[in-house]
Amino acid sequence: MSAIDSKTIQRIMAAYGHLDGRDLLVALIKGELTGRIAVTSSFGAESAVLLDLVAEVDPATPVIFLDTGELFDETIAYRLELERRLGLTNVIVARPTAEELAEAAELWRVDADRCCELRKVRPLARAVRGFDALVDGRKRAHGFEREHLSTIEDGVGVLKVSPLANWSAEEIEAAFVARDLPRHPLVAQNYRSIGCWPCTSPVEAGDSPRAGRWAGKAKTECGIHTLVLGRDGSGI
Numbered sequence: 410m411s412a413i414d415s416k417t418i419q420r421i422m423a424a425y426g427h428l429d430g431r432d433l434l435v436a437l438i439k440g441e442l443t444g445r446i447a448v449t450s451s452f453g454a455e456s457a458v459l460l461d462l463v464a465e466v467d468p469a470t471p472v473i474f475l476d477t478g479e480l481f482d483e484t485i486a487y488r489l490e491l492e493r494r495l496g497l498t499n500v501i502v503a504r505p506t507a508e509e510l511a512e513a514a515e516l517w518r519v520d521a522d523r524c525c526e527l528r529k530v531r532p533l534a535r536a537v538r539g540f541d542a543l544v545d546g547r548k549r550a551h552g553f554e555r556e557h558l559s560t561i562e563d564g565v566g567v568l569k570v571s572p573l574a575n576w577s578a579e580e581i582e583a584a585f586v587a588r589d590l591p592r593h594p595l596v597a598q599n600y601r602s603i604g605c606w607p608c609t610s611p612v613e614a615g616d617s618p619r620a621g622r623w624a625g626k627a628k629t630e631c632g633i634h635t636l637v638l639g640r641d642g643s644g645i
């Protein structure tokens with residue numbers, strides 16, 4: 410990680426914090442942060458909306474896809490479908506090392522935090538080195554820790570950008586319809602937020618989309634969005 414400094418982050422937040430959606434992506438990808446910004450995507454239930462906007466702005470934008478080794482087969486297929494459909498030309502697949510996978514085997518049953526660190530946080534930390542800004546699809550409408558999310562945040566050494574932070578579930582749905590975007594195959598089975606298969610469940614109508622992640626446990630986030638990479642660029 411090249412470690413963007415705090416002063417620069419504050420300046421960018423002041424200059425572009427009032428923008429969202431496509432306007433924010435244009436300002437950062439085509440202007441201020443050209444070549445230094447990447448998208449992280451799970452290719453999950455709502456990912457097509459952000460990826461469609463990114464592809465419109467610049468289809469060569471790096472898109473980092475974390476393959477934990479425990480994803481649904483449907484997610485792997487959907488990633489290829491979306492990549493082709495949207496014309497994304499720079500999807501980077503980040504994976505745990507063989508050693509991390511060996512330690513993480515079945516670990517989700519007894520220590521989900523350690524499992525997420527090995528399968529998600531560490532591989533992502535390696536993949537994002539060299540980027541000053543990371544774009545994600547988080548939204549306030551997801552609730553839990555995301556209720557007070559801003560479109561641009563200081564991630565300590567990295568600018569965190571959430572262009573859809575202000576978007577409602579209705580606006581996301583409208584974008585799917587307006588752009589005729591393909592749906593993740595599991596959405597038809599009431600999966601609304603889709604991660605690793607052992608830790609993802611379908612939800613009831615009216616539930617938060619995130620209610621199906623680590624259902625029945627206190628855990629609500631995997632740690633990748635609170636990743637602190639350190640200003641020395643060492644990552645994890």
Ligand code: SF4
Binds near residue numbers: 524525608
């Ligand atoms: S979501 Fe579950 S299976 Fe995936 S890394 Fe975290 S604990 Fe492991």
